[in-house]
Amino acid sequence: MDEDEFWQLLEECRPTGADPDAERLAAALEERLAAGPVAAVAGFAERLSAALYRLDRRELGEGLGGDAFLYARAAVVADGRAAYRAVLADPRRFAPYAEGFAWAEPLLYVPDGAYRRLTGGEWPRATAHSYESYSNTEGWAR
Secondary structure, three states: OOHHHHHHHHHHHOOOOOOOOOHHHHHHHHHHHOOOOHHHHHHHHHHHHHHHHHHOOHHHHOOOOHHHHHHHHHHHHHOOHHHHHHHHHOHHHHHHHHHOOOOOHHHHHHHHHHHHHHHOOOOOOOOOOOOOOOOOHHHHOO
């Protein structure tokens, strides 16, 4: 899955109406990915991990706890490519996510659920980048 396919999939699965914690988005994504193939699940997980990793930067997360920062970064991704690019271009655009507790934790478990439905097994979570907060050492360098 390339970057354009990742963002397109998010847009296609975005529900109409309010979805403050991205629960409906995550369910729709899991449903689509569970239709196979496993390579699509792996590709989605890679793109998600890369997007979260790029947002893992001091100017966005300083002063936030690890889980809060992770879930707020997921909310930025859940809001789509335009929101993601806006936050990368101007860190001040991250404030509403952090201050408003805009969390999209369910997005993080989409690959797990889709993989389980496809294979019956547990997703190994072997992506090039960690989802975890503060793992982007370059983004946290002084």
